[in-house]
Amino acid sequence: MSVVQPAFAGDWLSHYYEHPTPERFVTEVKALSKSGYLSNPQSASMISVFLARVMAANPAQVDGWLGQLSDLKGGDRESLLFAASLSGTKEAQAYLGRQPDAEKYRGKPVDISALEPNNPTVLDMFWADFFATGEAAPVRRIVAALNYDKYSGALDRYAKSEKTEKDRNDAVLEAVFKAAAWSLESNARQHRRVGEILEQTYFLGALTQPEQVWLSAILAKAMPEKYEFTRSEADQWTFKIKATEEGKTGWRDSAGKLIGETVSxxxxxxxxxxxxxxxxxxxxxxxxxxxxxxxxxxxxxxxxxxxxxxxxxxxxxxxxxxxxxxxxxxxxxxxxxxxxxxxxxxxxxxxxxxxxxxxxxxxxxxxxxxxxxxxxxxxxxxxxxxxxxxxxxxxxxxxxxxxxxxxx
Missing domain, CATH: 2.60.40.3880 (Immunoglobulin-like)
Incomplete structure (x- = not known):
């Protein structure tokens, strides 16, 4: 998953949404090309989504960036031009229209947000979207993958199954469920913004039963100082907001420290x-x-x-x-x-x-x-x-x- 992909280990990608530096676009793309991640099938799609979001936010720079990277070849070039297409900017479309293989990029770009989170690659693409923008929507799409908990056990069953298409699909969906749960928890620990989105998603309600249960567990694991998720003797799970520091409640500053009361x-x-x-x-x-x-x-x-x-x-x-x-x-x-x-x-x-x-x-x-x-x-x-x-x-x-x- 993208949370541990080496391609996203650098601050420019994994923390871009916190401190956008589009001026590094060309340098970073060249570095991704040199490292092999830009053309690697395991990472190319999510990198393309990330680059697309950066281009969409900086349309005036797109033509210049693509021109400076025109010497990329093979899979590197394909990933970059796919990103340009995904950006949906008129500047990118104009550049693509001048390419020998322009026909490949004509038509409406793929709407990433409309994809079903039914395979690990799509989950990585949603994380790439988040890392570039800090927006809540892609994280909430990953939360939807928690509904695949109904396929639990499919991976173990697959080894002894007849390995039909259904057997394989069920196993993939269990893998997606596990990847979604793990990456949500891991990124909530590492990114305060992810934790905030998960809290907002949980307390706004409108969740399915699997989403509510698993999001409760994820919040409790990622933020044990704030939440607890316990099983009662009646085998019922309970999600609770913990008492604040030393049982105290009250107003807190941006660092979470208690502020002394005032008359107002x-x-x-x-x-x-x-x-x-x-x-x-x-x-x-x-x-x-x-x-x-x-x-x-x-x-x-x-x-x-x-x-x-x-x-x-x-x-x-x-x-x-x-x-x-x-x-x-x-x-x-x-x-x-x-x-x-x-x-x-x-x-x-x-x-x-x-x-x-x-x-x-x-x-x-x-x-x-x-x-x-x-x-x-x-x-x-x-x-x-x-x-x-x-x-x-x-x-x-x-x-x-x-x-x-x-x-x-």
């Missing part, structure tokens, strides 16, 4: 809340980015009259009731420097119903409020208070933040 950021009984006041007019656009991206907001500090302040209650890991629904409510009020309550809302619904995704993902309350100082409002320190309640867990988090209203 608290946790209790595994329920977390954060009250943010920001002056970012594009806060909604920032929030609605990919789940893989952590948005950065400018905290409201000294704010001029007329400038909008957006009050955003944020929470994580609400407890679900027996029907799988959350019930988070909040009281919210804005208090002027004089002590007068300028705005108040009580027992408002912050979140209700099913919660998609990872339990510990940050979630924005439905009670986002926009506020701005009117000319007759007093200058000084304004206080925002929110009581965030996880009704199912019976936990309350009193949160508080402030900003300074100043005349220009």
């Amino acid at each position: 950021m608290k946790s209790r009984d595994d329920f977390s809340g954060w009250l943010l006041a920001t002056t970012d007019d594009d806060w909604e656009k920032k929030w609605n980015t990919s789940p893989d991206t952590t948005p950065s907001f400018n905290k409201a500090d000294a704010v001029p009259y007329g400038k909008k302040i957006y009050i955003l209650p944020i929470f994580a890991n609400p407890k679900l009731d027996q029907q799988g629904n959350a019930n988070v409510r909040c009281d919210l009020r804005v208090v002027a420097p004089t002590g007068k309550v300028s705005f108040e809302r009580k027992d408002a619904i912050c979140a209700a119903g099913t919660m998609e995704g990872i339990p510990y993902a940050l979630r924005l309350s439905t009670q986002a409020v926009a506020f701005s100082g009117d000319p007759d409002d007093p200058p000084g320190t304004w206080v925002v208070e929110v009581m965030l309640r996880d009704v199912v867990r019976n936990v309350e988090l009193p949160l508080r933040t402030s900003f300074e209203l100043k005349r220009q």
Whole structure:
């Protein structure tokens, strides 16, 4: 599998998605040619997919790259031109159209994402796609191969079978299942991004029973500090999220270390809340980015009259009731420097119903409020208070933040 293929041992290929360096394209392709991996049937397909994704992301460079590599021969040339075809770029199509064997590359390029993960080569192609892009889709296609667990034992049976076409196909599918499970676990250990994708895939649901069971086992093996997968005396498997470090729960920094509580950021009984006041007019656009991206907001500090302040209650890991629904409510009020309550809302619904995704993902309350100082409002320190309640867990988090209203 690609996780251990020597061709993917270098940082340029196996970690390209983390630090894209397309300027190394020609040099690296020549190195792959010299090493024999570019023409090796065992590695050529996945390398072609990888190169295709790099070309697709850099169409303006494609013609120049292909021109500089025009001296490649035989299998090396075929792998490179196949990659150009897969890229789907007009620049690649124009170059291919000038080749003596142009007819071979005419027509719609192969859609790799539509391939069934029913042989090891396709799995390697999906991993190559991921290594080039860091996207979740190819990893999720590999997860689908876990459904081949129903062919378990086919490899052992094949040795004693009549070796019919069905016997052979069943054995191949068991091999694909084992390769998929092993490579998902191994890459989740080595690539944080793979682990995140597997967590998102698991907690988003919509998995088949084999996918859910085997993904539980893979997560527990790849991230034993976070998950456990155990068998009960009744021979039932149980997947659990482990308690956080030393049994503590709470907000953590990007390195996973616990952050001390503040008046605006608290946790209790595994329920977390954060009250943010920001002056970012594009806060909604920032929030609605990919789940893989952590948005950065400018905290409201000294704010001029007329400038909008957006009050955003944020929470994580609400407890679900027996029907799988959350019930988070909040009281919210804005208090002027004089002590007068300028705005108040009580027992408002912050979140209700099913919660998609990872339990510990940050979630924005439905009670986002926009506020701005009117000319007759007093200058000084304004206080925002929110009581965030996880009704199912019976936990309350009193949160508080402030900003300074100043005349220009």
